[in-house]
Amino acid sequence: xxxxxxxxxxxxxxxxxxxxxxxxxxxxxxxxxxxxxxxxxxxxxxxxxxxxxxxxxxxxxxxxxxxxxxxxxxxxxxxxxxxxxxxxxxxxxxxxxxxxxxxxxxxxxxxxxxxxxxxxxxxxxxxxxxxxxxxxxxxxxxxxxxxxxxxxxxxxxxxxxxxxxxxxxxxxxxxxxxxxxxxxxxxxxxxxxxxxxxxxxxxxxxxxxxxxxxxxxxxxxxxxxxxxxxxxxxxxxxxxxxxxxxxxxxxxxxxxxxxxxxxxxxxxxxxxxxxxxxxxxxxxxxxxxxxxxxxxxxxxxx
Numbered sequence: 001x002x003x004x005x006x007x008x009x010x011x012x013x014x015x016x017x018x019x020x021x022x023x024x025x026x027x028x029x030x031x032x033x034x035x036x037x038x039x040x041x042x043x044x045x046x047x048x049x050x051x052x053x054x055x056x057x058x059x060x061x062x063x064x065x066x067x068x069x070x071x072x073x074x075x076x077x078x079x080x081x082x083x084x085x086x087x088x089x090x091x092x093x094x095x096x097x098x099x100x101x102x103x104x105x106x107x108x109x110x111x112x113x114x115x116x117x118x119x120x121x122x123x124x125x126x127x128x129x130x131x132x133x134x135x136x137x138x139x140x141x142x143x144x145x146x147x148x149x150x151x152x153x154x155x156x157x158x159x160x161x162x163x164x165x166x167x168x169x170x171x172x173x174x175x176x177x178x179x180x181x182x183x184x185x186x187x188x189x190x191x192x193x194x195x196x197x198x199x200x201x202x203x204x205x206x207x208x209x210x211x212x213x214x215x216x217x218x219x220x221x222x223x224x225x226x227x228x229x230x231x232x233x234x235x236x237x238x239x240x241x242x243x244x245x246x247x248x249x250x251x252x253x254x255x256x257x258x259x260x261x262x263x264x265x266x267x268x269x270x271x272x273x274x275x276x277x278x279x280x281x282x283x284x285x286x287x288x289x290x291x292x293x294x295x296x297x298x299x300x301x302x
Contacts, residue, residue: 011057014062017062019033019036024116059147062143091254091291113255135166137151182256186257189280190248193240205229205230209232211232211235212225212226214284221285247262258270269286
């Protein structure tokens with residue numbers, strides 16, 4: 001009985017790691033939760049004798065989760081072609097900034113680091129499913145290519161090539177500014193947005209900046225990226241004019257400085273930023289209510 005309890009605890013303890021792997025592979029909290037639940041369902045569907053033979057349950061669960069995510073990624077592109085407007089990864093609050101139930105939300109399990117910034121996740125979206133799996137598992141989680149080969153059904157050498165190709169995509173993307181530099185830029189954007197200062201916004205935005213919004217067809221937003229600092233500034237001010245009573249607050253989004261727009265305590269919009277050479281180069285705006293569930297309500301005093 002003691003061995004069985006230890007095994008059960010060990011298996012249950014893998015959930016946090018699996019959620020972190022799945023979110024980086026899928027960019028969706030709901031899909032990540034489904035993938036991990038499916039992996040556990042397959043584990044418990046095994047005969048007890050088969051489970052006892054598995055020396056490393058965590059490795060088994062990771063392999064199964066990886067395969068499930070690979071299948072999801074393969075079908076996601078077709079689904080996203082039918083998605084209304086642009087599709088963006090789910091934005092993540094820090095643990096202190098969400099309140100959606102005691103330890104039940106997958107957001108509570110996630111480790112926020114450079115591998116979950118919106119800029120990084122958007123680069124991951126440009127990869128093929130096989131590239132993404134090979135790169136995330138090897139470069140982020142340090143799994144050996146011999147294990148990744150079992151997930152992708154390819155040779156370790158082929159998996160190594162996939163990871164190298166993915167790595168080139170990451171290098172080609174502009175490296176964003178993090179920490180104080182990004183926080184300062186986001187704070188200035190907030191102040192200029194609140195005062196509807198178009199000139200100040202234009203000065204803060206790179207002339208070639210791009211803003212992408214995700215409403216999922218559930219709320220109003222632009223369906224195509226807004227390109228150019230001047231156009232983005234005009235759009236932001238127009239939104240401010242149409243949304244009286246909207247409050248902007250600085251919040252960590254996927255571990256980096258961002259902005260949250262709320263009304264009456266309800267979070268309506270979460271914005272992520274990429275900053276380079278002192279100017280904002282990319283803005284990702286998530287308004288799809290289904291993707292904002294972990295943010296709950298923000299009724300506390302700031």
